[in-house]
Amino acid sequence: MPYMMNxxxxxxxxxxxxxxLFEYKGHQFKLIQSNPRKWADxxxxxxxxxxxxxxxxxxxxxxxxxxxxxxxxxxRTAIAGGGGRGWQPDWKLSKAKPAIxxxxxxxxxxxxxxxxxxxxxxxxTDEQKIALTLYREASASNNNYLSFLFYWQILETGGSxxxxxxxxxxxxxxxxxxxxxxxxxxxxxxxxxxxxxxxxDECRDAIAHIRRKPGKKRMGQVHNEYVxx
Numbered sequence: 001m002p003y004m005m006n007x008x009x010x011x012x013x014x015x016x017x018x019x020x021l022f023e024y025k026g027h028q029f030k031l032i033q034s035n036p037r038k039w040a041d042x043x044x045x046x047x048x049x050x051x052x053x054x055x056x057x058x059x060x061x062x063x064x065x066x067x068x069x070x071x072x073x074x075x076r077t078a079i080a081g082g083g084g085r086g087w088q089p090d091w092k093l094s095k096a097k098p099a100i101x102x103x104x105x106x107x108x109x110x111x112x113x114x115x116x117x118x119x120x121x122x123x124x125t126d127e128q129k130i131a132l133t134l135y136r137e138a139s140a141s142n143n144n145y146l147s148f149l150f151y152w153q154i155l156e157t158g159g160s161x162x163x164x165x166x167x168x169x170x171x172x173x174x175x176x177x178x179x180x181x182x183x184x185x186x187x188x189x190x191x192x193x194x195x196x197x198x199x200x201d202e203c204r205d206a207i208a209h210i211r212r213k214p215g216k217k218r219m220g221q222v223h224n225e226y227v228x229x
Contacts, residue, residue, distance in 0.1 A: 002089055003050035006099045007062050007082040008040040010106040010140070013075035014113045021094055022117065024065045027058055030093050031117070037108050040080040042098040046087055055084075064123060067132035070139055073115045078105045078140035106140060127158040145207050152204045162204075166196035 011033075020031040030044040043062050047054040063079060070077035083100040123129050131154050138150035155162035174180055184190065190198050 001049065002087040002091075003047045003054070003084055004087040004096055004099065005045050005047055005055060005058050005082065005084045007043040007045075007059065008080040008098075008100060008102040009043060009066055010036070010040050010078045010080055010104045011066075011069065011073075011075055012036070012077075012106055012109060012112060013073045013115045014111055015115050015117065016113075020117060024120075025061045027061045028093055029062065029065070030096050032098060034098075036104060036111070040102045040104050042100070044093065044096045044098070046093050046096070047084075050084070050086070063133065064129055065120075067129070067136040068120045068123060069117060070136040071121055071132055072117075072119060075115070076106050076140050077136050080105045107142075131157040148203060149207060152199070163194075163196035163200045166199055167194045170195050 014036070015031075015033060018033050020029075022029055022031070027045055032042045032044065034041050043066070045058050045062070047058055066077050066079060069075065080102045081100075082102075085099040087096075121128075121132070123132065134150045134154045134157070138147045138154070141147045141150070152162055155165050170177065170179065184195065188195075188198060189202070193201075
């Protein structure tokens with residue numbers, strides 16, 4: 001018997017329409033926006049049967065789609081959970097309605113409207129998929145430590161050198177970043193180090209490693225410096 005899978009998600013940049021019918025990576029979906037102050041939104045799809053393989057594959061595709069929405073619309077997007085129900089073979093997806101209602105995971109911060117899903121980033125590799133997932137989780141997190149680690153991991157996706165990327169970007173695009181060495185030195189304890197080295201040693205490593213060598217910052221000290229800046 002067919003099964004209607006119901007994935008609940010949050011999206012703080014609201015779409016133009018209340019519902020969409022579309023296909024993504026070979027799966028047909030119906031997206032339904034709810035009242036963000038009351039319920040999470042819903043992403044619905046019809047599976048041939050209620051089995052682990054079908055559910056896991058559909059969830060993976062839905063997760064990739066929501067990560068793409070997050071990136072394209074610069075939104076905070078989070079998967080809240082889900083479930084489903086049985087579905088008759090002659091019923092159409094266009095008539096489907098949410099079977100599961102969950103409270104939003106992202107606090108309501110006002111309506112930012114006018115976005116769409118007509119243009120999505122092209123995801124062709126596993127590295128791109130992982131990077132988009134990390135970006136979605138980093139954007140949705142309300143924990144600065146966790147967000148920083150996720151953003152740092154994005155820079156390492158595909159074997160890149162995160163520290164080198166930070167230094168190169170800071171050196172080549174200071175105007176776009178609106179940062180200069182003269183503005184950082186009074187705020188951060190660089191001690192002659194590059195920005196990439198500082199972010200790796202004093203931030204990434206300080207958060208990721210509980211035990212550190214004498215003189216190296218630990219997580220609580222990172223928080224204090226963050227508050228000061």
